[in-house]
Amino acid sequence: MNRLILIIASRWSRLVLVLFLVLSLQTTVFADLRPFGIAAQVVLLFVVCAGVSFGVSVGAVVGLIAGLMYDFVLTTPIGLGSLALGLTGATAGLLIYFYPNPTWWMRLVAVAAVSALGEIYFPLAQSMVGLDGWLQFRLLKVIAVVVVVNIVLAPGVLIISRWTLSERKNPI
Amino acid sequence: MANVLSNRRRTIILLALTSIILITLDLQNSSVVSGLRSLFGTVFHPIESVARVVTRPIGNTWHGIADYNNVIDENALLKQRIAQQEGATIAAAASVRLSQELLALNGLPTLAGINTVTAQVIGDSPSNFSQTIEINQGSKSGIRVGMPVLNAAGLIGKITKTFADRSVVMLITDPDFALSVKVVNSPQKVTTTTIARVNPATTSPVIPVDPITSVPDAATTTSTTTTTTIAGFTPSVTTLPSTPTGVSSITIPFASELAVRETGVIEGRGPSRQPTVRFIDNSLRFGEIEAGAPIVTAGGSRSLAPPDILIGKVSRVIERLGSAGPVLEIELVADLSNLSFLRVLLYQPITEKTTP
Structure with a gap:
């Protein structure tokens, strides 16, 4: 019984619940508000924020789980977004690997850079399974909009990702 | 600490392998993956619906700020277009009626004989790398994967996923979209x-x-x-x-x-580029294709759409050397950036119909 409560109270269970909320925002409000015709990517932002806050391995796990959930609502093959976001989370975690105590602006720069990379990983992964046609000049516009929106939203999402993934001692 | 890292590494490998297996299964159209997707959709749908209701004011505010001027301009333009088209519509309706009567007299299928379901667009694709929309009608209304979807102007896409009370429509502009079409080449002179x-x-x-x-x-x-x-x-x-x-x-x-028809395949190229028609025969009888020639669905026992649904018109002809035939860039008649109410044709080709 105690073990079950420990699992329910773990940060990974919390992560899945928070990801459901983030995903619901992604498929509703952020799919509807499209600055310059581009959808903001809050699932990607959450993964990047987890990576820059907790490092490579946590970033990769969060990316793989978030990507898997995102895949279930997309029409692309399941697992593709998981791999792309897992790689994105791991890339974001490299910040902690090189700078164990990054400043706030370093985190923001990392969020911007990795968001751009994340938007490149996905069409690359698509083209690897034969769904080509997305690597075109429009990608630059997508990257520009996603980077700007992610920089604006990053402070709030960084707080949420830290709250979600923080270890809590003695949950029972 | 080393134990935690080892566990985490194991988790990452496990998740990555799961993803690769799922990709492989999904590309093979595995029923297990479809079932998983359907299950996730059932669990996620109530959460999404609540989020949609809660965030609607935010969306409305945004559209009020960002799109107000566009709506005013569009309204003025539409009023002008309505005035221009009122007369033409009556004449066109009479022609269509005559055409349908002639087709019916000769026992040929017409669109009027196919049942439709009217649906409303409830969501866009959350990703920037798929051209899909979600509609509020699903398998309960008789919608099946592959059925063509139209708006008032013409074809806009096809159903790619169905749930009980909603479906996902892949738009013509998606690079994965392909459909056989006819190019109606108008004669030069009469x-x-x-x-x-x-x-x-x-x-x-x-x-x-x-x-x-x-x-x-x-x-x-x-x-x-x-x-x-x-x-x-x-x-x-x-x-x-x-x-x-x-x-x-x-x-x-x-x-x-008389107008000469030649078949080809329309393929999407993403939202920023016009779809193209390829595999057009370079025959002398067909003649030179000119910009403005209409593109309609080809129909046939294997095509997912019935014949003669208007798709668009040729905007540019790209000639190719040899016998490759030209590539046609298509200007769609439907405005895919502004979709609201749609019609799903409950049409399945003979080859797709299951015998009882």
Whole structure:
């Protein structure tokens, strides 16, 4: 019984619940508000924020789980977004690997850079399974909009990702 | 600490392998993956619905700020277009009615004989790398994967996923979209043959008529000639005798001068580029394809859409060397950036229908 409560109270269970909320925002409000015709990517932002806050391995796990959930609502093959976001989370975690105590602006720069990379990983992964046609000049516009929106939203999402993934001692 | 890292590394490997297995299964159209997707959809749908209700004011505020001027301009433009098209619509409706009657008389299938389900768009694709929309009708309404989806203007896409009460529509612009189509190449000019009633055996020489304006030839007929220049319709000449002179004129276009149809495949190229039609035969009979030639669905026992649904018109012809045939860039008649109410044709080709 105690073990079950420990699992329910773990940060990974919390992560899945928070990801459901983030995903619901992604498929509703952020799919509807499209600055310059581009959808903001809050699932990607959450993964990047987890990576820059907790490092490579946590970033990769969060990316793989978030990507898997995102895949279930997309029409692309399941697992593709998981791999792309897992790689994105791991890339974001490299910040902690090189700078164990990054400043706030370093985190923001990392969020911007990795968001751009994340938007490149996905069409690359698509083209690897034969769904080509997305690597075109429009990608630059997508990257520009996603980077700007992610920089604006990053402070709030960084707080949420830290709250979600923080270890809590003695949950029972 | 080392144990935690080892566990985490194991988790990452496990998740990555799971993803690869899922990709492989999904690309093989595994029913397990479809079931998982359906299950996730069932669990996620209530959460999404709550989020949609809660965030609607945010969306409305955003659209109020960002799109107000566009809506005003669009409204003015639409009013002007409605005024222009009111007359043309009546004439077109009469033509369509006649055409449907003729098809019905000859036992040919028409769109009017296919049941439809009206649906409303409830969401766009959350990703920037898929061109899909979500509609509020699903398998309960008889919708199946592959059925064509139209708006008032023409074809916009096809159903790619169905749930009980919603479906996902892949738009024509998605790079994964492909459908067989017909290019209706309008003849360059119309020639008429005037037959005199007095001596039916005598046929007057062929008289070329300018497709835009035609002046009745007083030497041949005393008639009023009207022509149509609507792209995609075979220009026809209606000759009405102004005075009963004993010579009546009827218009018989030569078979070789009727609109020629050639099939190809339309393929999406993403939202920023126009779809293209490829595999057009480079035959002499088909002639030069000109910008403005309409593109309609080809139909057939293997095609997912019935014949003659309007898709768009040729905006550019890219000639290729050899026998490769041209590539046509298509300007869609439907505005895919502004979709609201749609019709799903409950059509399945004979090859897809399951026997009871």
